[in-house]
């Protein structure tokens with residue numbers, strides 16, 4: 003069955019946007035491939051034949067890479083799809099984009115450090131739970147660097163994060179006494195196939211990021227953070243009720259709520275969070291809470307996430323935790 007013209011046009015725009023907004027400056031290969039796809043009727047037809055929630059550039063490009071390795075150009079991509087479309091389809095239908103980016107801990111840290119310690123961390127949409135270990139990694143903010151105390155038995159990832167001058171970069175790591183994750187499909191750090199998929203989700207050209215992901219997985223394997231199978235709406239309260247009362251409960255999420263297309267559900271979640279006893283940290287694309295984004299001053303770089311605490315925007319952040327630009331007047335500044 004051939005897709006209608008409108009569906010193909012929408013897909014073309016989506017891939018072109020991915021090329022120029024998301025991939026540009028981050029992965030030259032994905033920028034080229036996504037631009038090629040946006041002009042390829044053959045590949046757009048393939049994408050249109052997938053369920054609507056399985057057409058994302060990130061998922062398609064990772065699936066092709068999982069099947070055929072890193073390709074050189076669009077012609078190579080078209081050839082793979084002609085010869086191995088069923089295999090690519092199979093990966094797309096059996097996996098989701100669960101990119102777990104531990105570097106995002108670098109942008110959470112300025113907020114975590116300001117809270118009364120110790121902390122109980124609950125991450126919704128945790129994937130493998132690598133963002134639940136902010137106290138076990140190293141960070142380099144340019145002017146300040148932080149490392150966990152005590153011996154490290156595994157190679158330590160050190161996440162570089164460009165911090166704007168007013169960002170309250172912490173001088174110590176937080177004290178975490180309890181942690182738990184919730185995910186529709188938890189990734190097991192001890193499962194080779196799961197880990198291979200996580201690694202495939204890191205874009206070509208970002209080898210440093212891939213190396214730090216492997217290091218973070220090594221840290222997590224020593225004492226994996228518990229990530230429970232469950233839904234953000236159905237199961238959050240139950241998990242939260244298990245957190246120790248004497249610790250500051252922090253519920254956080256990054257790159258998760260864009261998977262919930264229903265804006266009313268997002269708003270209901272936000273209301274429940276504000277009314278809860280937990281400190282709520284959201285690190286999401288600004289499209290997720292447009293009203294919050296309107297409160298945050300421009301300029302910000304294209305593709306940046308908005309970091310907010312209890313419904314108040316505090317910083318623009320690089321989507322992979324690579325930068326943090328504190329918003330003037332958003333609480334204690336450096």
Ligand SMILES: C[S@@+](CC[C@H](N)C(=O)[O-])C[C@H]1O[C@@H](n2cnc3c(N)ncnc32)[C@H](O)[C@@H]1O
Pocket residue numbers: 098099100101102103104106126127128129130133184185186187232233234235255256257258261262
């Ligand atoms: C892109 S990953 C982000 C992982 C992690 N938060 C990070 O920043 O590295 C999004 C995760 O959210 C999970 N997810 C999506 N919708 C969910 C829901 N309704 N309830 C729980 N988890 C969900 C997905 O399974 C996926 O693992």
